[in-house]
Amino acid sequence: MEHYRDIGFKLTPQRIAILDFLEGHKGHPTAEDVYKAVARRFPTMSFTTVYNTLQALKERGRLAELSIEPGIRRFDPGRGPHNHLVCTRCRRIVDIHQSYRLTVSEKERAGFAITGSHVEFQGLCPSCKKK
Amino acid sequence: MEHYRDIGFKLTPQRIAILDFLEGHKGHPTAEDVYKAVARRFPTMSFTTVYNTLQALKERGRLAELSIEPGIRRFDPGRGPHNHLVCTRCRRIVDIHQSYRLTVSEKERAGFAITGSHVEFQGLCPSCKKK
DNA sequence: AACTATATGATAATCATTACAGATTGAAAA
DNA sequence: TTTTCAATCTGTAATGATTATCATATAGTT
Numbered sequence: 006m007e008h009y010r011d012i013g014f015k016l017t018p019q020r021i022a023i024l025d026f027l028e029g030h031k032g033h034p035t036a037e038d039v040y041k042a043v044a045r046r047f048p049t050m051s052f053t054t055v056y057n058t059l060q061a062l063k064e065r066g067r068l069a070e071l072s073i074e075p076g077i078r079r080f081d082p083g084r085g086p087h088n089h090l091v092c093t094r095c096r097r098i099v100d101i102h103q104s105y106r107l108t109v110s111e112k113e114r115a116g117f118a119i120t121g122s123h124v125e126f127q128g129l130c131p132s133c134k135k136k
Numbered sequence: 137m138e139h140y141r142d143i144g145f146k147l148t149p150q151r152i153a154i155l156d157f158l159e160g161h162k163g164h165p166t167a168e169d170v171y172k173a174v175a176r177r178f179p180t181m182s183f184t185t186v187y188n189t190l191q192a193l194k195e196r197g198r199l200a201e202l203s204i205e206p207g208i209r210r211f212d213p214g215r216g217p218h219n220h221l222v223c224t225r226c227r228r229i230v231d232i233h234q235s236y237r238l239t240v241s242e243k244e245r246a247g248f249a250i251t252g253s254h255v256e257f258q259g260l261c262p263s264c265k266k267k
Numbered sequence: 268a269a270c271t272a273t274a275t276g277a278t279a280a281t282c283a284t285t286a287c288a289g290a291t292t293g294a295a296a297a
Numbered sequence: 298t299t300t301t302c303a304a305t306c307t308g309t310a311a312t313g314a315t316t317a318t319c320a321t322a323t324a325g326t327t
Binding site for chain 1: 201202203204205206207208209210221223224230232233234236238240241244245246247248249250251252253254255256257258259260261262265
Binding site for chain 1: 323
């Protein structure tokens with residue numbers, strides 16, 4: 006808990022609860038997932054606080070936001086850059102800790118300065134494959 | 137217009153208007169973009185019809201849905217598989233008509249059967265670079 | 268301990284999407 | 298061509314997620 010000191014914002018009990026939840030989380034929670042988990046131990050927690058905190062963490066580069074499912078916002082507490090594999094049937098998401106050296110030809114680049122990339126693989130997860 | 141015959145659903149004037157709009161569209165419109173464009177020439181058009189039609193096209197594989205901006209649903213009328221490059225500042229999106237042979241190691245794959253992939257490049261577009 | 272900018276939380280507002288139900292119509296069949 | 302009916306259309310209401318507001322509370326500093 007001490008290692009939250011250098012985030013650069015006020016450390017309230019609500020924020021610590023959210024940080025603790027994210028730190029132990031292996032998945033890709035939505036804002037609602039965060040709220041539900043934290044509200045259990047912190048009944049006065051409001052949705053606004055969750056949104057504010059997630060936004061603040063995002064701005065400080067402490068949290069990534071995913072856009073894997075159309076229209077659904079998920080957060081990714083996982084440290085470091087990584088890619089994702091999504092089951093097209095049940096929407097399960099797993100991290101791919103493998104990186105790719107991808108380049109874009111001068112022509113395709115359209116004058117952009119490329120700063121990063123993210124690969125989303127689609128597939129069928131083991132349990133959906135059976136059906 | 138005649139080439140809409142084999143889509144496999146009823147061809148109403150509303151749907152033809154939507155199809156015509158999509159066919160001539162080079163970008164990545166939201167449902168609202170489609171509605172606004174089509175409603176100009178078709179004042180009785182309802183939002184429900186737009187959503188229904190986009191959904192029907194998606195189910196028939198005639199239209200791809202993008203999840204590039206968190207929480208925002210965009211549609212991609214572009215034919216064939218392709219990747220995208222997004223400006224992190226102004227959110228402009230351009231198509232990358234370059235394909236990549238990406239593999240995932242057995243271990244990382246977690247038993248999934250991989251069926252496809254999509255790469256999202258981040259960068260700064262020419263006009264945002266200047267600022 | 269006092270101060271102040273920041274954060275919280277209850278409520279209301281907004282925005283996108285979906286649900287509903289009655290009226291309409293494309294297209295297949297007669 | 299006319300008939301027929303399932304599919305579709307539209308206006309409205311409902312839902313769900315996110316953001317705005319603002320009075321109150323508080324973390325971190327002086």
